Amino acid sequence: METTRNGARILDIGTGTGKQAFAFAKRGYDVTGIDLSEDMPKVANKKNKYENVGFLVADASNLPFKDSSFDVSSVSFALHDMLLSIREKALREMVRVTRREGIIVIVDYALPENSVSRFLIYHFVKLYEGKYYIEFIKSEFEALLVESGIKITEKLPVLFGAGRMLKGIPVHS
Template identity: 45%
Template sequence: MNLHLRDIANKHEWHNVRWFRRMAPVYDIVEIFARHIREKVVIDSGLSHGARVLDMACGTGAQSVAFAKYGFSVVGVDLSPDMLARAKMKVRNGYDVTFICRDASSVPYADSHFDLSTVSFGLHDMPEQIGLAVLREMRRVTKPDGKIVIVDYDVPRNALSAFLGHAVAKTWETVYYDHFLKAGLQHYLVEAELSAEEKENFVFANVQKVLCTNRKRT
């Protein structure tokens, strides 16, 4: 990581840790809207039992635990100790899930280690440069032809849905949310050399789930 990106990452970490220290006690309120999306991500993954899954920016662990519940071997990565403390409380006996507190743009795993990697409601909480670094790291550690799944905000075509979704999200989202929404997930995919093969919308089209195949260069 170059010095400029490292400086951005350090500032992001400072902001992230403090922001989510406040948000951790109430963050799981969003699961009212997200729970069925978490299950859909797992069911649509098509993975075999015991497959390795990486959950970037895992927060309070809802997506990580959803995968572990179905018998997958899961690693969840997040910058916030407070969010991870709540994630660990969700782990049940028999769940193969490990949580790591660190910058998701650099994880301690070999190339092509995971069968699937995912980031759910995470990219909009990062500066663009860090979000792109996370996507590239997901490509690195995911097997060739493995799956990369991204869940995040979208802008509905319906003006009322867009207005209401934006108004609600703004009550709890970070300073990076507006830029992410303006740039759009497709911009991030192009920059990270990923292509959406499947897309599905939820919550009146305010949320999107995108599936990509990791087409690694030979």
């Protein structure tokens, strides 16, 4: 893939139908979207109207890319669907494929600070997300990021606190 005017290469993990990848591509970045499901990249490719984005079937826990291949690695609302052991491998792979001065962006579920909102959101989301959500919410997710080699540099609540965006940098050993 040729480098665009912006020059940044972005990996979108768990790309699904490509919505986030298209948003990056629209801004002129070179984007690779991956998904474990064979159907999702097919749908994304059919919707694709950008030359600077491509989609592949790939496993986030065993990425088919060389070390330091991307300026930014992102994953949105996919980690909570993974078993903890797979989640750990996926995070370590994100660190591996992100260049030393790169950025890692993670958006996934969280709970609001307010106890009433916390109770309502937890019980509502668990209805359709199930057991993986429950385990994810109870886990020490930020500690897992640090253990995986991600130094958190910014935290931002999203979706009225039902989610969070974590921005970090890879800490290569």
